[in-house]
Amino acid sequence: MSHITYNTLWKDAQKTIEEASQFDSILHSAPHEKDKRAAQIRVSELYVKYITVVNKLDQCYDQIVHPQKRLVIRKLLDACIGRVLELKHELVNLDLSEFSYYDDVLSKLKLLPVEVEINVPTYYRREREEELRKRKKTMDDILRKLGFYEEEVIEEEMTEEEAIRLIQIHERARQGRLRSQFMKEIRLMKEKVKTGEVAEGKAFDGSLAALKIQKTWRGYSTRQKMKRRKLEEMLLIGMLQPSFITVQARRRAEEVKDLRRKMQAEYQTEYEQLLVSEKKLIKANRGGYMKEDICDEVRGWITDYWHQTGKFPDMPSEESGGSNLFFTRQIAESEISKTTTGTSSSRYIIFKTIKNNKEKIMKQTRNYDPGFKMQPSNFLSDLQAVNAEYDDVWRLKDESQNPWQHADVEMIRAQKMTQVELELRREVDQLLRGELEILQAALARDLASKGKKARKPSKKKGRSGKKTKKKKEKDLTPDRTLESLFEELITNGIIRKYPETQLSEFKGERSYAAHDLRKQGKDPLPSLGDIRQVILEYCILPMGSKIIHQTAPLVKSVLLAGPHGSGKDMLVHAICTEIGAVLFDLSPANIVGKYPGKSGLIMLVHLVNKVSRLLQPSVIYMDGAEKPFLKKVPKTDKTDPKRLKKDLPKIVKGINQDDQ
Numbered sequence: 001m002s003h004i005t006y007n008t009l010w011k012d013a014q015k016t017i018e019e020a021s022q023f024d025s026i027l028h029s030a031p032h033e034k035d036k037r038a039a040q041i042r043v044s045e046l047y048v049k050y051i052t053v054v055n056k057l058d059q060c061y062d063q064i065v066h067p068q069k070r071l072v073i074r075k076l077l078d079a080c081i082g083r084v085l086e087l088k089h090e091l092v093n094l095d096l097s098e099f100s101y102y103d104d105v106l107s108k109l110k111l112l113p114v115e116v117e118i119n120v121p122t123y124y125r126r127e128r129e130e131e132l133r134k135r136k137k138t139m140d141d142i143l144r145k146l147g148f149y150e151e152e153v154i155e156e157e158m159t160e161e162e163a164i165r166l167i168q169i170h171e172r173a174r175q176g177r178l179r180s181q182f183m184k185e186i187r188l189m190k191e192k193v194k195t196g197e198v199a200e201g202k203a204f205d206g207s208l209a210a211l212k213i214q215k216t217w218r219g220y221s222t223r224q225k226m227k228r229r230k231l232e233e234m235l236l237i238g239m240l241q242p243s244f245i246t247v248q249a250r251r252r253a254e255e256v257k258d259l260r261r262k263m264q265a266e267y268q269t270e271y272e273q274l275l276v277s278e279k280k281l282i283k284a285n286r287g288g289y290m291k292e293d294i295c296d297e298v299r300g301w302i303t304d305y306w307h308q309t310g311k312f313p314d315m316p317s318e319e320s321g322g323s324n325l326f327f328t329r330q331i332a333e334s335e336i337s338k339t340t341t342g343t344s345s346s347r348y349i350i351f352k353t354i355k356n357n358k359e360k361i362m363k364q365t366r367n368y369d370p371g372f373k374m375q376p377s378n379f380l381s382d383l384q385a386v387n388a389e390y391d392d393v394w395r396l397k398d399e400s401q402n403p404w405q406h407a408d409v410e411m412i413r414a415q416k417m418t419q420v421e422l423e424l425r426r427e428v429d430q431l432l433r434g435e436l437e438i439l440q441a442a443l444a445r446d447l448a449s450k451g452k453k454a455r456k457p458s459k460k461k462g463r464s465g466k467k468t469k470k471k472k473e474k475d476l477t478p479d480r481t482l483e484s485l486f487e488e489l490i491t492n493g494i495i496r497k498y499p500e501t502q503l504s505e506f507k508g509e510r511s512y513a514a515h516d517l518r519k520q521g522k523d524p525l526p527s528l529g530d531i532r533q534v535i536l537e538y539c540i541l542p543m544g545s546k547i548i549h550q551t552a553p554l555v556k557s558v559l560l561a562g563p564h565g566s567g568k569d570m571l572v573h574a575i576c577t578e579i580g581a582v583l584f585d586l587s588p589a590n591i592v593g594k595y596p597g598k599s600g601l602i603m604l605v606h607l608v609n610k611v612s613r614l615l616q617p618s619v620i621y622m623d624g625a626e627k628p629f630l631k632k633v634p635k636t637d638k639t640d641p642k643r644l645k646k647d648l649p650k651i652v653k654g655i656n657q658d659d660q
Contacts, residue, residue, distance in 0.1 A: 032371035039372035044102035124544035
């Protein structure tokens with residue numbers, strides 16, 4: 001497909017984003033909704049719209065070659081995925097079930113169930129291909145060294161002439177077998193005629209049979225030709241879509257995709273080089289003038305401040321904004337806030353009293369249900385900000401002079417101008433801090449000679465109260481490298497290699513009857529397609545991106561339950577494959593006899609915690625997770641399943657937003 005195709009697709013996605021974000025803002029500001037069904041429909045509609053946007057943006061991010069557009073699309077894609085996950089948790093709270101059904105919303109939006117199944121974002125693995133390839137090679141080398149792999153026998157490639165000769169030999173043999181079989185049948189027929197088993201006239205007079213066969217075949221072939229002609233005509237005028245795509249067309253489409261990805265890499269390299277060269281050019285040509293202008297601007301403000309107040313200001317710290325803070329209203333607001341502290345504190349006390357009274361009334365009425373209220377979103381503000389950026393920069397941008405979609409130099413220049421200005425301002429601030437100290441010291445001497453006290457520089461007060469620091473776990477292996485720990489865990493079978501499995505290989509349709517059954521008050525079992533969707537939303541989408549994982553609702557653990565052979569292990573392998581994760585196997589049967597004793601168990605838990613955080617994303621897998629909590633272990637079970645009973649909850653509890 002062309003650049004225009006994906007730009008149009010982005011515009012369509014942007015239109016849906018605008019509608020969805022406006023509707024989202026209205027839902028956030030709406031009062032509590034007592035009607036649970038109405039709330040479920042509204043949230044479902046929003047959820048479905050964001051899913052369609054995610055699928056469109058994923059295609060755009062995978063194929064658009066313009067590097068600056070890809071930056072904007074990536075922000076939009078991450079924000080939309082995060083919002084989908086937040087809305088999924090809202091639906092779970094409304095339905096009181098992990099599985100949500102919204103057939104009425106699909107009918108309203110004229111969508112098929114297959115269109116609202118989220119695709120795994122392509123960038124989850126594509127941007128880490130080199131890292132995953134190196135990790136796989138390291139694991140293969142370690143396993144081969146341990147003797148798990150046999151030496152590969154490299155077969156010599158056959159030449160084209162040898163291949164043709166081999167095919168000819170087999171074809172001649174096949175024809176010989178057919179000829180032999182045909183002659184055998186004729187010989188048997190002649191023998192039957194000689195012995196009188198078959199009458200000669202009946203055996204060789206097949207004209208009547210031939211006529212019947214011809215009649216039947218001609219009628220059938222004519223009907224098939226008419227069907228084909230009608231189908232070709234319908235396809236020609238666009239009344240029907242082709243039922244298949246030829247292998248050549250599929251291959252060509254994949255070649256075009258690969259070509260665009262190569263162009264992406266080339267354009268990205270060109271863009272990064274432009275960032276460096278433009279910054280150097282701006283510093284060389286305009287750096288001196290810009291620095292002088294900033295100095296004059298700040299010195300002028302300090303002089304005006306001294307004329308108005310008779311004193312010199314303190315230079316704000318670099319973290320708080322430096323001299324930029326002089327030109328904002330923050331200083332004035334801070335002065336005003338000092339005079340209104342008492343008023344605000346009294347208001348806070350009144351507000352707290354009213355709130356406490358309300359809580360008492362709420363406790364008295366036990367069955368009080370305020371209704372549904374949308375929870376604040378961590379992604380909606382980002383979505384609206386990027387949407388505004390699209391409106392300002394890209395919506396009406398004339399790209400007629402950039403048909404090949406190279407990076408926009410003017411945008412780079414404006415971006416680097418701002419960056420250079422900030423860097424120069426830091427240098428100016430450092431210079432003026434020294435000048436201000438000299439001026440303040442001179443002012444203090446003048447005031448002292450007149451018998452007045454100089455104003456002491458104000459010191460920032462820190463927050464009162466105890467600082468709660470998270471207890472840092474002691475590192476039991478401070479002198480060992482990650483490579484040695486990785487090799488040890490592979491050697492002991494804790495880190496396992498898994499077969500690469502795509503989630504799409506877990507075949508199954510979404511449930512088409514569950515929506516109506518739930519309306520009747522029943523709780524239907526989920527279908528395989530529903531399970532695939534939940535696995536995607538709970539395991540793959542949050543863990544594939546660090547940005548999303550840090551802000552989206554946290555899911556620490558997932559239970560996969562089902563009979564033997566239902567596909568639980570396949571789903572685990574699909575999760576690991578789609579996000580490129582390292583698989584740690586803590587199943588009782590796998591760790592039996594490894595890291596024995598209390599000290600060994602402590603070391604095992606430490607290694608898993610340490611290496612899994614260093615090699616994120618990671619999946620900690622336990623087959624038979626119920627066994628550590630059995631009251632009575634069967635005598636036939638020799639795996640000591642209760643070994644991780646105390647440590648397993650600690651491992652899960654220790655997982656936070658920064659741990660993929």
